[in-house]
Amino acid sequence: MKVITTIEGMRAYREEQQDRSVGFVPTMGYLHEGHMSMVESSTKENDRTVVSIFVNPLQFGPDEDFDNYPRNFERDRKIAESYGADAVFYPSTEEMYPRKRTISLNVIDRTDVLCGPSRPGHFEGVATVIVKLLQIIQPGRMYLGQKDAQQVAVLEGLVADFNIPTEIIPCPTVREEDGLAKSSRNVNLTEQERKEAPFLYKSLKQAEKMAEKGERDPEAIKAEITKMIQENTSGTIDYREVLSYPYLKPATPEDEKWICAVAVYFQHARLIDNIILTISQKGESI
Amino acid sequence: MKVITTIEGMRAYREEQQDRSVGFVPTMGYLHEGHMSMVESSTKENDRTVVSIFVNPLQFGPDEDFDNYPRNFERDRKIAESYGADAVFYPSTEEMYPRKRTISLNVIDRTDVLCGPSRPGHFEGVATVIVKLLQIIQPGRMYLGQKDAQQVAVLEGLVADFNIPTEIIPCPTVREEDGLAKSSRNVNLTEQERKEAPFLYKSLKQAEKMAEKGERDPEAIKAEITKMIQENTSGTIDYREVLSYPYLKPATPEDEKWICAVAVYFQHARLIDNIILTISQKGESI
Structure with a gap:
């Protein structure tokens, strides 16, 4: 090489x-x-x-x-x-x-x-x-x-x-066994933060479950993500968003795909993660 | 082709x-x-x-x-x-x-x-x-x-x-026999304007003569360009500038090269022209 x-x-x-x-x-x-x-x-x-x-x-x-x-x-x-x-x-x-x-x-x-x-x-x-x-x-x-x-x-x-x-x-995002997205920034987490960090992905999987059960209110999904991260981590949420994908506009039930995305500040690292959900079957997937 | x-x-x-x-x-x-x-x-x-x-x-x-x-x-x-x-x-x-x-x-x-x-x-x-x-x-x-x-x-x-x-x-700029720089916009000149337009280049050649005789005051050169264009054309001067080249900063006698450049509005065409002058022999030419 x-x-x-x-x-x-x-x-x-x-x-x-x-x-x-x-x-x-x-x-x-x-x-x-x-x-x-x-x-x-x-x-x-x-x-x-x-x-x-x-x-x-x-x-x-x-x-x-x-x-x-x-x-x-x-x-x-x-x-x-x-x-x-x-x-x-x-x-x-x-x-x-x-x-x-x-x-x-x-x-x-x-x-x-x-x-x-x-x-x-x-x-x-x-x-x-x-x-x-x-x-x-x-x-x-x-x-x-x-x-x-x-x-x-x-x-x-x-x-x-x-x-x-x-x-x-x-x-595709590669993850640790506990679901934390691999990132060069993970080494800057404290031991305690490292234990909390998988809740970013867990909150996104929870969002996925809600959508699978038919939830189409972005606000309800965002509230659930917020709750899970706040209750389970010491980090500060920068954003948690539900948007159309790949256009990144406000989500509506008519969108083919949504992106649920979070960013959380820990002491020495800001972590991000996201998940793409198929919402409407109307069109071809992208 | x-x-x-x-x-x-x-x-x-x-x-x-x-x-x-x-x-x-x-x-x-x-x-x-x-x-x-x-x-x-x-x-x-x-x-x-x-x-x-x-x-x-x-x-x-x-x-x-x-x-x-x-x-x-x-x-x-x-x-x-x-x-x-x-x-x-x-x-x-x-x-x-x-x-x-x-x-x-x-x-x-x-x-x-x-x-x-x-x-x-x-x-x-x-x-x-x-x-x-x-x-x-x-x-x-x-x-x-x-x-x-x-x-x-x-x-x-x-x-x-x-x-x-x-x-x-x-x-290099290609010119008509009377010195007017070739431009697709020249066809938009009136007959009278076409006769006047060579004075853009003439004013630049005049600037060159002044510099060759040792003139190092950009203002004096600009004044001469203005005078020639105003006295010999019906156009409106957009700018006439003397700047360092290729940096396009205010000209000083220490510059290796100057650009003298003019832009003139005629009725249906805005014409530009320029000439590069060697001012200081200190350095290598660019």
Whole structure:
């Protein structure tokens, strides 16, 4: 497996693969099974798989956990290699952002909900680094975790709006045995918080049960999610939302799919999770 | 020569050229010798040359000349073919902008001067369509007219910021015998205005003479440009500026290069022109 730290080096590697299909898994490192299932999907579907490891300062707010974000490149390198990645792109911040930018991106849709309000500038930062990575790596397919459902929605808009020749492949959320969604941020939980954290998913499964029994009032479902998280964790709810999917508009019984999504602040980590529910059978599923 | 009207068709054409170098000349049609000199440069330096013809609504302001912009595809097709273009990309507005956009671009530098203030949103529109065209056509080189010097500066920022793998090749302004810069908009001049229009370039040549004689006061040069245009044309000056180049900051005697640029409103056409002056010999030219 190649470790590439410069844009020029990455372009040269890509040039060598010219006639081969390339899959791309963008990450901020501290790889876990969620990432690895994406790498596995990519290795099955492409001749070459490139994993990027870059903690992107642009997508962190001033009060967010950029400094606190876990980093361990040697560990990541070994994991990526063991799962069959062909190359790791591991640039420095200076390599990716060498000078003051002259152009910025504005995400004008799908960001007024969920993580948008509490993370101003976050999706702009994500979109910016992804545009750059897609131009440098030029993959045919990019693998994204469905756990970051809003990120998937925003990046699907990006790729469509700018005609970027990369297909987005959303990958199912990988979970611990107790249901907690795998996340690099989980290591920042205290022992007690780690025991409480599975209640994010439990509250979403409860929402799923309610919907299966015919509940179509988003407010009733939201109230139940709130209750379960408040009664079972020491965290502070950032949001719990029930929205149409993938449009992220207010949920109605006519929607084909809903997304139930939660974000909870613990002491040193903000965790998110979501579940997609099939509501109306009218149309084709998406 | 191929005429391609769909994005899918353009991607298929590009795929066929995989191992060949591709040069790209973006235009809004109504081709003139300025465009053709770019096509000629491209055919010399690349295996294949693609010309796009797309009057991009996004770069016109609400009061600007989108409807009035001259169009004649049959004429353009013949000209492009005669100059050796291999393909013309000629999409409809619906093909390029099929739905409400979810992401927009903000040009945050080099737009507070020259055409920026009088054309709010213009460079965002240019940058957006160029990102899209570069993703669809994927050229190694893109040829731009130096007449639109600010456009060149903005797009060089765009390509650098987003790591787009396309080199920008600025091409010298092509002029009529009387010095008027070739422009698709020239056909919208009245007979009388057409006689006056060469004074844009004459005023810039006068500025060049002053600088050659040692004048280093931008205000004195601007005053002379104003005088020449006001005394010899019926147009209204939008701006006449002397700025550092390519940074587009206030000119100082220490700058290596200056750009002298003018924009003049005539009845049905707004014309621009510019000239680059070497001021200080301290550094390497750019």
